[in-house]
Amino acid sequence: MRLLHTADWHLGKVLKGVDRTPEIGEALKALLEIVRREGVDLVLVSGDLFDRPQPSAEAEALAVEFFLELKALGVPALVIAGNHDPKERLEALAPLFALVGVEVRGRPLFREEGGVVRVGGLEAALLPFVSERVLVKKTFQEAEDRHRSYAEAMRRILGNLQSPLMLGHFAVEGARPGAGEFAFHLTGSYAVPASALPLAARYLALGHIHRQQQVSEAPVAWYPGSLVQLDFGEGEEAERGALLVELPPSGPAQVHPIRERWGKPLRTYRLALEELDGRLGELERFPGYLRLVVEGRLSPEQKDRLFRHLPHLLAVEAAGALPVVEAGERGPELSLLEAYGRYLKERGREEEALLERLEAVLREVELETLAPGT
Ligand SMILES: [Mn+2]
Incomplete structure (x- = not known):
């Protein structure tokens, strides 16, 4: 069986006022070309299809276009939600996706609840992002305790989902970050030790870390990396693209990395004020986005x-110094959530958990406002 493993598309990503969606769309077209050319039997999307809970219509x-094209090629897909995705929305749309051969999981389920599906005669476990906040309820625990109980809870969940094929959206301990965005998860060690990965899996298709890499040999576990360079914090040279995976009838998977440079490069130039005029020509010629x-x-x-x-x-x-001037004014208005995200970033605190908490509060307020009789 031939699989194409991809993750971390981040459709709807706006970088300092520039919408990256068209570049990501081009990369999706290239993925379809690979599916066609390589005779892929099944596509795996390991989370973060979208960049935020309310993605743009584009x-x-x-x-939608990507999955319809897959359907036209007769290729099914397995999809899990990542931490950036509109999880409930994906869950709500799942029955519609199923009609075109795409199995979508927005929230984590245990095996007996349907966390394991059958596709092409194969069992596959689907584990969308599980928020640390949900897993580790006692917020006043010692940091070390918190990280340990997160790892333990994940070990239990993973143990419950033993299958030859598995999709997951989480950080594995020791993974090299592709982005500043993920330094928190890695240094804060909300990460799963490789020893917790389910041994029954002949291939573990991961998402979350934007740099392409193998993180475990038994079971064979890989991150395919993001499609495009999403942030200045991600090195221009960091490997990314997709993975072509051969899953023989028995034994571990063989993985063929596809390294691509889809989208525009992002580069940070560090210069002294006096150098600026002399290097203007070089800056002008750079084909990507500059900081x-x-x-x-x-x-x-x-300026x-x-x-x-x-x-x-x-x-x-x-x-x-902290960022002093941004071209963000050109972009669409920020939502409350995005504004808070930017605020945290500017203070060097990119904590996913805080953003998620605000998101949950906003949702509660929304539900209360819309509840009948109120
Ligand atoms: Mn991501």
Whole structure:
């Protein structure tokens, strides 16, 4: 059986006012070409199809188009939600997706509840993102306790889902981050030790970390990486793309990495103020998006001039300081959740758990407002 494993599309991603969705859409077309060319039997999408709980209509349209094209090719797909996805929405749409041969799980289920499905004569376990907040309820626990109880709870869940094939969206201990975004999970060690990975799996299709890498040999477990470079914090050189997986009738999977450079590159230039004029030509010619970190004091007029001169310049920051100027004003208005995310980021606290808590509160308020009789 031939599988194409992909994850972390982040459709709807807006980087400092620039919507990356069209670039991600191009990468999805390239994936379909691989499915066609390589005679893929099954596609695995291991979470973070979307970048936020309320994705743009264009983002949704591109995902729908992708799965309809797969259907036209006669190729089924397994899909799990990641931490960025509209989990409930995916869950609600699951019966509709099933009509085109796509099995979608928005929230985690145990084996007996349908956490394991059959596809092409094969059993597959589907484990969408499980929030640390839900798994570790006592927020006043010692940090070390919290991380240990998270790992223990994940070990139990994984043990319950033994299958030859498994999809999961979580960080495995020791994984090399692709993005600043994930440093929290790794250093904060909300990560699953490799010893907790289910040995019955002949292939474990992971998502969450944006750098392509193998994280375990037994069971064989890989992250395919994101489709495009999503953030300046992700190295331009970090491996990403997709994975072509051969699953023989027995024995472990063989994985053939597909390394691609879909989308535009993002590059940070660190320059002294005096160098700026001399290197303007080089900056102009860079084919992707730019961030400048400048040593020395730039006047507001100088910044304006830079933004006017370099349309692909997205941010100018002072070296050693928090971001001071952003081109974000060009973009759509920020939602409350995005604004809070940006606030946390600017303070160096990209904590997924805090964002999720705010999201849950907002949802509760919404439900209360919409509840009948109120
Ligand atoms: Mn992701």
